[in-house]
Amino acid sequence: MKYINVRNKLTVTNDNLMMPTRGDSRLRIIRGIKWNLLLWTISCGLTSGGNGQSSAATAAARNIEVEWQKVSKLLAAPSQEKKLLGNPSDESAKSRLQQEIERLKSATVEAGIFRSKFPAGAHAAEAKKIEMLSSLRAMHLGMPDSGEIDSGAAAFLKNKKNEVNDRFEVALARACESQTLRSRRKEPIASADNWEGLADSLYDEFGAIPAVQAHYISLLRTEDGTSSERIIKKITGMQSANEPKYEVRKALERNERLGRTVELTLTTLEGGKISFSEKGKAVLVYFWNTIADLELLGRFKESIGKSVRVVYIGVGEKRPDWDVVRKAAPIEGIHCYDASSLAGAAALSLGVMQVPHVAALDADGRLVGFGPLGNVPGLMKIVKR
Numbered sequence: 001m002k003y004i005n006v007r008n009k010l011t012v013t014n015d016n017l018m019m020p021t022r023g024d025s026r027l028r029i030i031r032g033i034k035w036n037l038l039l040w041t042i043s044c045g046l047t048s049g050g051n052g053q054s055s056a057a058t059a060a061a062r063n064i065e066v067e068w069q070k071v072s073k074l075l076a077a078p079s080q081e082k083k084l085l086g087n088p089s090d091e092s093a094k095s096r097l098q099q100e101i102e103r104l105k106s107a108t109v110e111a112g113i114f115r116s117k118f119p120a121g122a123h124a125a126e127a128k129k130i131e132m133l134s135s136l137r138a139m140h141l142g143m144p145d146s147g148e149i150d151s152g153a154a155a156f157l158k159n160k161k162n163e164v165n166d167r168f169e170v171a172l173a174r175a176c177e178s179q180t181l182r183s184r185r186k187e188p189i190a191s192a193d194n195w196e197g198l199a200d201s202l203y204d205e206f207g208a209i210p211a212v213q214a215h216y217i218s219l220l221r222t223e224d225g226t227s228s229e230r231i232i233k234k235i236t237g238m239q240s241a242n243e244p245k246y247e248v249r250k251a252l253e254r255n256e257r258l259g260r261t262v263e264l265t266l267t268t269l270e271g272g273k274i275s276f277s278e279k280g281k282a283v284l285v286y287f288w289n290t291i292a293d294l295e296l297l298g299r300f301k302e303s304i305g306k307s308v309r310v311v312y313i314g315v316g317e318k319r320p321d322w323d324v325v326r327k328a329a330p331i332e333g334i335h336c337y338d339a340s341s342l343a344g345a346a347a348l349s350l351g352v353m354q355v356p357h358v359a360a361l362d363a364d365g366r367l368v369g370f371g372p373l374g375n376v377p378g379l380m381k382i383v384k385r
Contacts, residue, residue, distance in 0.1 A: 061122075067114050068123045071130060074107040097141055104138035129166040132156050136173040150174070168211045171202060195219055195372075196227065200234075208238040217247050221353035224371035224378075225255045247353075254351025254370070261365045264349040266313070269322045269335045274311065276349075277365040282383035284376070285311045285350060285359040291328050293356040298330025300376040308383060309333065315341040315355060 111131040115124055135149045153174045157167050175198050196219060203212050213235065220231045228251045235244060262276040276283065284304060288294045294312065304310065310333030314320045319337055329335070338344035342352060350359045350367065359370040360379040369379045 064118050064121050064123070067117065068127075071107065071110045071114055071123075071127060074103060074110060075130065075134075101138050101141050101143050104134045104141070105143070107134040108138070125163060125166065128156070128162070129169065132170045133173050136170070136177050140173075140177050164206055164209060165211055168202060168206050168209065171205070172198075172211075172215065196223075196231065199231075203234075203238075213238060213244065217244055218354065220247060220251050222357055222372040224369060224375055225258055227371070228255060250351075250353055254353070257351050257367050259366055259368070262349055262361055262367055264345060266336045266338075266346060269320075269325070269337055274334055274336065276311075276361060279364050282308045282363050283311055283361040283365075284308050284379065284383070285313060285346075285361065287313050287315055287347065287350075287352050287355045287357040287359075289314070289316050289355045291324070294325065294328050295330060296356065296373055297376075300373075300380075301331055303377040303380045304331060305380070305384075308380065311336065313338060313346050315344065315347065317341070 108131050111127040111134065115127040115131065118124055132153050135143075136153060139145050139149060153170055156162060156170050157174075159167075199212070199215050199219060202215060206212055216231055216235050220228055220235065223231060232248050232251060235248065264276040266274050266276075268274055276285075286297055288297075294314075297310075310331050312325070312329060312333055312335045314325065314335070314337045317339065319339065322335070325335055336346070338346045341347065342354075346352070350370065352359070352370075356373050357370065358373060358376055358379060360368050360383045362368045362383050369375070369382050371379065
């Protein structure tokens with residue numbers, strides 16, 4: 001006689017039950033059923049134990065996600081870094097600046113705690129990157145560093161076990177922080193060649209990953225004609241499946257505008273009109289988006305001089321407050337605003353792809369140069385010839 005526990009594929013026979021082969025057959029059946037029920041009960045206990053292990057694993061994974069939410073919540077707070085850097089003399093701005101530094105410091109601490117608790121868990125690698133980036137960005141806003149943050153970033157970059165994209169982000173943040181420190185010490189703003197050199201070094205280190213290509217494109221949007229042509233060659237020479245044809249085409253079209261008269265008329269914030277094709281005086285056009293951008297132009301006050309007319313063009317969704325703009329502008333000039341931002345007539349006429357951006361027109365109203373803010377001295381030499 002044979003009884004089968006289908007669930008656990010256990011076979012019970014007369015032999016393994018050690019039941020007598022003689023006597024009442026009903027007794028053998030009853031004993032077999034009892035034994036089979038006993039085995040089934042044991043198997044259920046084993047199965048419930050497995051479910052207990054599964055529940056424990058689920059609870060552990062849930063705990064990891066709860067802890068990760070603490071880090072994510074800090075990162076989700078809207079960053080105002082660029083805006084905060086614009087008005088360091090304002091007490092309310094100082095307060096907001098300190099709040100942002102504290103937020104980034106908290107993100108650094110929480111990411112470190114998470115990584116120490118779950119070194120091999122989900123999000124561990126991302127927590128390590130956040131720990132580096134948050135501390136570097138806090139330094140960017142003015143938090144002092146005894147050297148530990150920079151040395152930690154250097155160690156992160158040397159560790160090839162870290163993801164390539166993560167190492168790239170940290171390398172770029174570290175380089176930007178270096179430039180910010182120079183700016184804070186009133187040293188010259190990095191030239192286009194410096195930033196292109198950084199892009200080249202990142203390309204040598206990480207190859208043609210999308211992040212490196214995006215960095216070159218960011219440079220392409222603001223560089224002058226000669227530099228942009230050089231960068232275009234580098235971008236198109238990369239072995240990448242995502243060749244940025246649109247960006248390249250826009251840059252080439254912008255370069256073609258050099259030497260042409262700018263046919264553009266804008267309304268000023270005061271309600272007047274300005275025509276860029278009007279002859280008589282060289283013009284420096286400065287596209288800006290935040291008060292921080294606006295104030296930066298003051299570093300080139302001596303280079304610009306009084307023989308060049310300065311035109312400020314604010315771009316963005318919100319119309320700037322005229323009184324604030326007038327007080328923040330480092331050089332006397334004409335102020336305009338284009339709500340259409342980079343899709344507006346001003347940006348399209350001068351080929352602006354990213355702000356802040358400067359463009360220079362000679363006394364005949366022709367576009368003779370453009371580029372990032374650091375190019376102002378060179379552009380002034382061109383228009384003053």
